[in-house]
Amino acid sequence: MADDTITPATEETPSATPTAHDALPEPEEEKSGISKRYKALLILLILLIIGGWFGIKWLIKSKTHVETDNAFIEARIVPISAKVSGTVTHVLVNDNQFVKQGDLLVELDDRDYRVKVAQTEAGVGMAENETGGEYRKADVARAGLQSAQANYDQAVLDLNRGEALFSREVIPKEQLDRLRTAKRVADSKLKEAAEALKRAQAEAGLSSRDGNKARILQRRAQMDEAKLQLSYTKVFAPRDGYITRKSIEPGTNIQAGQSLMALVPLQDAWITANYKESQLTYIRPGQKVEFTVDAYPGRTFNGSVDSIMAGTGAAFSLLPPENATGNYVKVVQRIPVKIAIDNTSDPEHLLRVGMSVIPTVFVGRSTSDILKDLNPFN
Template identity: 35%
Template sequence: MLKLFRSAASIAALILGIAGVFLVLYAWRLPPFTGTVQTTDNAYVRGQVTIISPQLAGYLAEVAVQDFQHVKAGQVLVKIDDRIFEQKLQQAKATLASQQAALANSEQKRRSDEARIASSKAQVDSAKAALTAAEANWKRIEPLLERGVTTQSQADQARASLDQATAALHQADAAEEVARQDLTSTLVNRQSLEAAVQSAEAAVHLAEIDLQNTRIVAPQDGRLGEVGARVGQYVAAGTQLMALVPEKVWVIANFKETQLAGMKVGQPVTFTVDALQHAELTGHIERFSPAAGSEFSVLRADNATGNFTKVAQRVPVRIAIDPNQPLAERLAPGMSVIVSADTSTAASDVPATGTAPGATPPAQVSEQ
């Protein structure tokens, strides 16, 4: 009887041991219990968190929003005291007006130089006419002087008139050349004045941009995090004032590399959200990370030194959340989720919007 009892106890212990092994294999989804649904709890809701910072330094004159407030694109969040920047704009406008006046004066000088050239040309023509008359007079008197018909005094006077007319023509030519050089100088100086006007206009635009940047606005629709800005606070360029979280979110699931074999872009997934009492939502695989998460680590492990223990790496998988799900509006970046992906979906049933590890990439991939 005792022997029979010991035999039954041994059989029961053996059965319990085998059941325990199978239970462990089932819990870890190891053969023969490997299924088509891959699950991971290393998954979180993600979103684009934008840090709002000023481009200028100054004192905050107004904080128009509160913690966790919903804002629209273009809505004023914070105002910096703009009195200094307003005066800089007025100063830049005054400089621009001065440069424009100098350019206008250059234009007037150009016209004056052109008029001087015209006047010099007229003087040259007049000098040429006087020279022609003097030459004709000399040609008449010179033969008469040789025959003794005229006096030496009249001949000397005619010769002097000819010399004076020649000198006057040279003087008129020189005056015309001076007028032309003055016009060239004016035109060259005008280019410098035009550049000065353009520089002054750019300074005005920069001052206008600085004045506009005293009003810090929301870059897009979303909700604010904690607002750290305070009225009267002095801020420098780059000071973190608050964070803006847009409405669009997605899920990043870090699957083990051993779970990726049957995954494809477009496959349906389900995920439960811890913060929503494990409510179940749906989505689909959008794209795969180009490398394992360890490759993006700041401190990467060096497996070439010391003893080596193989550890299954995790590859981030981006999951798009299907629309028309009321609970999806309550998702916020950072929430923990549990993702389950069905790897039995046929390749023909999935849209080609991304690339799985080791697969041929499609012609075009939509980007977020």
């Protein structure tokens, strides 16, 4: 019985104290933790390097590419009006139609003006006929002068003979007095005939050195004016452009100077970019410009800086600010910069007046110049 009893002391019981074999994985865990921190620091360092690179690149680009979103497309709007009044008979264009210089736009009823031209032409003919009559009057006056001259010469001759005969007591004194009176009368008639000839020559336009026909020239000037008024009944396009704001139709009665439509020459459009005064440090005329518009995303247009306005936009406003009154608060001003559009980048004339533009001016500064400005020890 005693041999069959198994004492519990002979069995191996697990110990609660950890052995050296159980403590071996701890260095691997520490190594793994160090490796993760190293990777995190490495990733952070890479991110810092990349961020610094892009930050420096963005800073350099902001110094070499001056950009603003306060810019719009502008163009000269040419108002089309008639120089004479009348009734519109034909309108040969529509809104937004492209026209070339010299194209006929509007026709007015020209019957009244044709009648005026006919009247003035008749006036020229009458003036020429009147001038012919004045010439004949001058010839008559010239003949009268010659007759008066002959009578005067005869009276002088008779008086000389009478005085010779009176000295020899052949004729009485009474007859001599009559001869003297006849001579004075002939002298007066000669002067009267001379004045009549001068008056006739002046009326015929023969008194001036160049033979000016004042009356005919006056009537011809009136005829030319009437023809000019007749030509104004047709309104032509003053230049190439697009028609807009058409406000007339056939049958409309218009007055001289009334606006009929507007013409926009988009081929001569430009950009007005309102840059902050702090952005104008290195902007100069002639610098290259690239710009985009919201209407055509992904498309880039080209241009160049044309000029910089002589003052800020506020200085030329209707009510310019008066900084000498009240409390002063400094506000960054904007100065308009005119940018000429390169027509080769917009051959279809897609750009329209008033479109929002984001222009970028390439000021041409080098990276070394920018880094020199950033150096605090300069």
